[in-house]
Amino acid sequence: MKNLLVVLMFSSAFLTGLPASANSTVDQLLQTYQQQGAQTVDPEQGKKLWYSKSGDRSCTTCHNSSPDKMGKHARTGKLIKPMASSANPERFQDSKKVEKWFLRNCKWTLGRLCTVQEKANTLSWLNSF
Numbered sequence: 001m002k003n004l005l006v007v008l009m010f011s012s013a014f015l016t017g018l019p020a021s022a023n024s025t026v027d028q029l030l031q032t033y034q035q036q037g038a039q040t041v042d043p044e045q046g047k048k049l050w051y052s053k054s055g056d057r058s059c060t061t062c063h064n065s066s067p068d069k070m071g072k073h074a075r076t077g078k079l080i081k082p083m084a085s086s087a088n089p090e091r092f093q094d095s096k097k098v099e100k101w102f103l104r105n106c107k108w109t110l111g112r113l114c115t116v117q118e119k120a121n122t123l124s125w126l127n128s129f
């Protein structure tokens with residue numbers, strides 16, 4: 001039964017046409033987001049969200065505007081390692097961590113939760129570096 005589920009999950013990824021990336025955590029998250037209702041994943045929309053301003057806040061308030069550079073937390077001043085996997089191979093290795101920070105950061109930055117579509121778009125854009 002478990003094997004059947006795995007086969008079904010893989011074939012559904014195939015059917016939805018998601019290109020496999022080098023990061024299996026990202027692949028799995030994107031699949032989950034699609035199962036939760038996200039449509040075609042669009043990295044360009046993710047990029048737009050990343051740079052869009054909500055009042056005086058944006059994702060780049062803490063993360064560097066170049067995802068491959070060090071960022072700095074706006075409140076604590078703590079350094080934040082690059083978001084690009086090319087510059088920081090530790091990125092996006094744990095789906096719980098990704099979800100936890102999407103939750104916190106979308107709330108802080110946008111004053112609301114991100115939709116599954118927004119999470120899918122942003123994650124695929126960040127993972128493209």
Ligand code: HEC
Pocket residue numbers: 050058059060061062063073074075080081090091092093094097098101102105106108109110122
């Ligand atoms: C107030 C500061 C701040 C803002 C603004 C912010 N982040 Fe973050 N973000 C962090 C911190 C701190 C971490 C955790 C430390 C780390 O992973 O280096 C983090 C981690 C993440 C992670 C997890 C990365 C991983 O390796 O799993 C994602 C995804 C993320 N942020 C996305 C976003 C998005 C999308 C926005 C804009 C909607 C955003 N962040 C805005 C501070 C911020």
